[in-house]
Structure formats: C-alpha cells, structure tokens
Amino acid sequence: MRWLTLYLRSRRVPIALATAGGCTALMWSLWSAFSDDRTVAIPMVVLTLLLMTAALTATLSGPDDALDKTAAFSWLPRRIAHLLAAFLIVTVVLLATRATGARFGPAWLVLRDAAGLLGLTALCAATMGTARAWFLPLGWTLVAIITPLPDRLAGRVLTWQAQAPDNTAAAMTAVLLAFGGLIAYAVAGPARSAPAEAAQH
C-alpha cells in the first residue's frame, strides 16, 4: 500500500485524474448546454477520449525515469497494470455518462478508441518520450475526425478513430495499436529524454 501511494504521487496521478475528470465534465456540460440531442455526436466523443488520454499521458513517466529503472523489482507487470488502469478509468467514466442526460457512446466505439489511443500514446512514449507522446495521437485523430470516411481499406484503417463501431478494419487497427503500445511500453518503458530536457518532470 505504501509503495502504491508513493508511486501514484510520483506519477502525479491525482492531478491527472482531476484533469481528465474535469475535462470530461466540461465536455459533458458543453454538450448538455448546446445540444438538444441526448446522444453526443461522434466527433465530440472522440475528442473527449483524446482529451482524457492526453491528461493521463503525463503519468507515463516519473520525475526521473533513469532512477526508476534502477529499482530492484520488475517494472513490466507494473507498467501493464498502469496502462490497464488508465484504460479502465477512461472507459468507465465515459460509459457512466450513458445513465445521464448527455450520453457518450456507442460503447464499442468508446472501448475501441480508448484502447487504440492509449496504445498509440504508450507507443509514442516508449519511442519519443512522454513529453512528446501526444503529438501523433492528437494530429492523427484531428485529421481522422475531419476527413470524410473513405471506402477503401486504407481509408478505414487511417481514420479508425472515427469509423462506425462495427467496422472490422478500424477495430483491428485499434487492437494492433493497443497491443503494440502495451508491449513496447511494458518492455522498454518511457524513452529517455533528450539531454537538454533530462531534468524535466
């Protein structure tokens, strides 16, 4: 228990959770205020998921990753648990809104995009460093939301975030990203920062 508390504090989890929750509440109230429809539009659902993922991104590395690596225990299961917990939190919070006046759904889309975006973020954290891990998820998702969904397989794969929940190609892409990110991050951990930013937190 002691370890968990220290870990959560070093990863600044409370502030990240508060940010993610606050952002969701903001999106929820914006939709409630501006729309008469109870079902939230898909672009807004995807943006909310992206926002929550971005808020949780900061927890992927601590104040000193190099020091973390010297720990006398295995990081692998802990990193997996960290990502799974993040996935659970994102999906549970969004799916809980289905009982309220502004419903974020459909459920399969929330599950798919949460898994895919978290995986992509973890993959980027493992390759580019946590500070830059949001670049690709943000750019990719914004483009995917805006472009009309093409029929060809490549188009469905490239705009997987905004595809219909029953789309197999999009689901496969998300699963690949999720497992790719999970494995890369669990094995390698966050990438070492550039020397100029070695002291960052």
Add this chain to the structure above:
Amino acid sequence: MTRILNIELRRSAALGTALILFVTGVLLLATDRAIFTTGWIQLAMTQRLYLAVLWPLALAAGAWQASREHRSKVAELFASTPRPQAHRVLPTLIAMAVAVLSGYLTMGIAGGLWIIGTAEYLPVAAFAVTAVGVLALIAAVWFGLAIGRLLPWRVTAPALGIAGMGLLLLIPGATRPHGWLALVFSPIYEMNMPGAYAAVPGRASIAQTLWLAALAVTALVLLASSGWRTRMAALLPVALGAALAITVMPHQNRFVNDAIDPVARELTCTEDAPRVCVSRIHSGLLTEVTAPAREGLAVLAKLPNAPTTVHEDTTIYFPDSYPPRRADTVLLDVETGDDAHLADRTDVWMKVVAGAFASPPDCEMSVDPADRIAAAHWLIGSEPAKASEDFEPEDSERAVQLWNDLRRLPADKAKARVVALRQAAVNCTADIGLFSKSTP
C-alpha cells in the same frame, strides 16, 4: 535581434510546426481533390476549410513552444535576466508566425502546382481568403504561446488543441439560427465545397480579419504582461474586436454560401466558328471542351435548324439564375475532375448531342430523360450505356429499349420522330414522347 531570430527559427518548434502544418495540409488536400481543382478561389477556400485541423494544431504548437522554458527548468533563471519579458518573447513570436505562415503557404503552393495548368481566373478574393487563413493561424499560434506561458503544464498543449477543434465544431450549433455569427468567429465556416462561381465577399473577410487581429493582439498583451491587472486588460482587445467584427459583418445567413462571382460566371468563347463558350472560371478547360463539343455539333448537323454553338450551362440556384436559352445553342455542364482537367472527357460529345433535346428550365413539359438519351444515341449511332452517372439507372434502361425501338423503324420515320422531339424540347411542348400517339 536577427541573430537570435535565426537561432530561434532553427532551435524552437518553428521548423517542426511548419513541417507538420504542411504535411497535414497536403494530406488533407489529397483526400478529396475534386473540391479545389476548379480554380484558385476554390483552393483558397478549401485551405480555409482545413483550418479545422491546422488551427487546433497551431494552438497546440504555440502552447508546446511556450512550455519549453518550463520543461528545461530554466524559467526562473531567465526571469532573472535584466530584459523585459516582451523583449525575450519577441523572437519566439516572430519565429512561430513565420512557421505557420510558411506552412500554410507551402500547402497552398502544393495545391496550386496541381491546378496551375488549367486554373486561369485569379480573383483578388483568393488572396484575401488566404490572408485571413494565415492571420487565423498566426492568432492561434500566438494565443497558444500566451496560454502555454500562463499554464505551463504538460497537458496544456494537447488540451488546447482539442479545445480548439471542439470550439470550431461547436460554433455552428451554438450560434444557430444566427449563421452570420458563426461566420464572424469561425474561419472555417461556409468554406466547404465551394461551387464553380463561388465568391467570398470582402466584408466577410474584413470582419474576420478584425476578430482574428483582436485575438492576436490579446495574445501579445497576455505574453507581455506579468501581473493579473494587465492580464485582465487583455480582455479589452477581444471585446473590442468582437464588437467591431459583429458590426461589420452583414447580419445575413448564408452570406458566403450565396455569394456568386459574376465575373467568374461570364462566358469566354473560341474565336472561330462553331463557337464554344465556357465560363471564365473554366477558361483553362476551353481547348479541352472545344474538340468534343464540335464533334457533338457535327452529329447534330443532321437535324433541321441544328444548333450551332455550345455554351457552358451556368445555371445557379438560390437565387435561381439561368443562362439565356436559344434554339441555336446547346448548354453543356462543365466540371473539373480530380486531375484539374475536364471531368468525363469521353462523354462530352454525347452530352452535347443529348443537350440539344433539353428543355428550358422553367418548362413544365420537359423532355423525358430516357427520350433524350435514346434520341441522342440514335443520332450518334451507338447503343446507350446501361449505367451512366448523369442519369437515373431506370432512365438509362428505358433509353436502351427506346433506342432499340427507334432502330427497328425505317430511317426516315425514326428521323421524323427525333426531329419532332427536338422541336418539342425547344418549344416546351414535350407532353409527347418519342413514341406517343401524336408523333408521326
């Protein structure tokens, strides 16, 4: 100053920002080329539409750049230097503005290279639309810098980007039914799918410029400020800009969507007969249209009182305006394809022949599409295609049947029916079809 600016251009996020804007913009342009290939104003408007992605990215890029000192843990050190805050941020401001400007303009150049062969008509409005787009990006990146300095957290940059896109997506819904308000505050509003004769009125661009300039000034005040009092003063330009922009913008919905450029719609013609005319926006396609259009006229020459000229069909709707109809003129739809050249080049002569059997638009007894296709193909002497993009599938099927019926008739009788159909089309008396009782 120049030296620091040079360093800043190389060592800040400027280079990456320009590159990301350029690559994202070109990718977006490439997804649907038919929207912008018609001409320069269409390209400028499509670029503005894609600000839906580029604008949030510029916001995020600004916030990311602003968190640099915090990330490198030198904020306190730099604050101790005896130089005013405004001095220190100026090179960064210029570098980021240059970055978004060059990213946006190179995206435009990439699109321009695609259409440069056929796009000839270049209205001043195209430059105004692009200038507003650049200003929108500069305002975004500066605003991002300001917010990033105020809230130097890791989540600020992505959250600001997402909020930017959420804002752009929500503005139309939040301002409904006052669409003109959305036009003031959203640089992407009413920029989707511009028609061939699209225009952006100068007043709309001026109002948007006022608002975006106010946003940029606010960002500058926020960046130069150090206390909460000056930060509150930053609200002043925003309020002033919004008020001015709302006053300048005409309070009229669909202001840009309904705008038509009459110059783009004027006809430009071939010098020699038989005359073929296209609108000025399509003037680069004239040589491509001329040959097949003349082939179509040659086929029609078999008819008595045959049409002798082909004009582009410059019909517009809302408000409806039709080109003048004359018996000696065939109207032809001209469209630019994905490759910036004439779309459906092989169908043009068939469309010209079929166009001779079209009735005026206000005609209540116009010719049945199946009759038109059958008569045209009888003149050409080939079987109608079973499926065509220009006609309904059932019309195409019936046309094949009618065409077979025509062929079974003796040539002179069939010709008489076709001639009668043409007369009926011109006189707007087509309650009779090719094979109805009153035709001989």
